[in-house]
């Protein structure tokens with residue numbers, strides 16, 4: 001439950017181009033209590049977002065995992081990650097994702113997807129380092145940017 005505070009901080013740090021439903025609203029939602037509830041009811045099986053914890057200090061710096069969004073293809077989960085700004089550019093997203101790719105492989109998945117805004121250079125670089133390749137598929141949103149669909153065979 002303590003990780004709700006980290007999750008709330010991730011929400012407050014999001015880029016202004018991220019759509020409103022993923023940003024703190026005018027009423028301050030989601031609150032820490034609401035995020036605690038979401039963690040409490042979250043069931044991790046072969047899918048889910050895992051806390052990223054640093055081995056040395058044991059602090060939680062964000063999440064990385066698999067979402068069953070169905071946006072890529074049915075039965076092929078989506079890789080997702082988000083880290084606190086103060087730890088960016090130290091290779092953590094790449095390291096955490098490699099562990100998640102291994103988890104996905106041992107769970108029996110054969111292909112993963114990842115969607116990314118065209119303007120999100122850091123995330124596109126992480127996905128390229130992980131071996132994800134861009135497909136023809138794109139979703140254009142005139143306000144927030146274009147979503148690119150990338151994929152990787154396991």
Ligand SMILES: CC(C)(COP(=O)(O)OP(=O)(O)OC[C@H]1O[C@@H](n2cnc3c(N)ncnc32)[C@H](O)[C@@H]1OP(=O)(O)O)[C@@H](O)C(=O)NCCC(=O)NCCS
Nearest residue numbers: 081082083088089090091092093094115116121122123125
């Ligand atoms: C995307 C994110 C998780 C990356 O985390 P990270 O731990 O910094 O990633 P890594 O250190 O493993 O790799 C980042 C790479 O992007 C590069 N990079 C970062 N910012 C960049 C920029 N503005 N321009 C060019 N390259 C950039 C880094 O140099 C590094 O590449 P390199 O290893 O070739 O030098 C982090 O930026 C984040 O949380 N962003 C907000 C949430 C988000 O966008 N999630 C993904 C949604 S698809």
